[in-house]
Amino acid sequence: MAAGIAPVREDEIRRWHDSGQAWDRWADAMADPAARLNGPLLAALDLHPHHLLLDLASGAGEPAITAAKGMSPAGQVLASDLVPAMLAGARRRGAGLGSLSFMTADMTALPLGAASVDRVSCRFGLMFVPEAPRAVAEMHRTLRPGGIAAALCWGPQADNTLFRLVDDALGGMPELAVLFRFAEDGSLSRLFQDAGFDSVSETAVRQTALADAAKPFWRPTLDMAFAPALARLAREERAALEGHIAARVQVQADQDGRVPVHLHARLVVARKA
DSSP states (O other), X not given: OOTTOOOOHHHHHHHHHHHHHHHHHHHTTTHHHHHHHHHHHHHHHTOOTTOEEEEESOTTTTTHHHHHHTOOTTOEEEEEESOHHHHHHHHHHTTTOTTEEEEEOOTTSOSSOTTOEEEEEEESOGXXXXXXXXXXXXXXXXXXXXXXXXXXXXXXXGGOHHHHHHHHHTTOOGGGGGGGTTOSTTHHHHHHHHTTOEEEEEEEEEEEEEEETTSOTTXXXXXXXXXXXXXXSOHHHHHHHHHHHXXXXXXXXXXXXXXXXXXXXXXXXXXXX
16 A cells, blocks of 8 residues: 555544454553564653653553653653544553553544643554544644654565465455555655654664464464454354464474564654754
8 A cells, every 4th residue: 555545534443443352352462572563662762751752543552551661750651542442451451550641532633732742652553544644743743842753654564474474364355455554665754754853764673583383373463453354254254264374374384383473664763853
């Protein structure tokens, strides 16, 4: 999906409303993979314990929860999402963190004053916003001078093993294309440059892990990314689908029964003058 082709707002709201329970269910089990992606994003923000961080499209809580654990009493993380059902997991997992608060909000029209936050983060959320330029303009508006915004979006589907594997098993899901809306090198950074940010950089985040082919390491991706499609399947159809995926995984396994799982994301870091 090329940059500039926007998803449909109503479809995305429905997608994430229907996916909320799946994201909450897998959030704890996926903490380690999440941490490997949080690292580059939070490092790019140069986050200090006294800062106010606005995390957009927080979903089940990352990187907001991780960031909040490093805050001083003077610091705060504001986790936001357009869909209340997605924030349910974040509220559960972040309970008791005094430095973490929550807000249901549209990132294209944030209920925050100008120059009111020190940092803005958005991990795998910007692709789903129909009016992405407006969302980035809001990041710029709410940041204080000298503030930093950092966002992660998925790179090409061909470079992301789990999405490719499950999508192939499902016979191709057109609605999945939105995930790769800003996969082209430079398309993400152009959004931030057009919004008035300075010192904009875009880099590739690539990671590879070896997974045990005998274990359903692909099931979280299946449940979270394809929840609406799975809901339309009968139990027998779901079982057949999982059997098909497991068989495809076994074909790709090496002699030790391991499968390389590749990940490619695009990280943009932008500073407001």
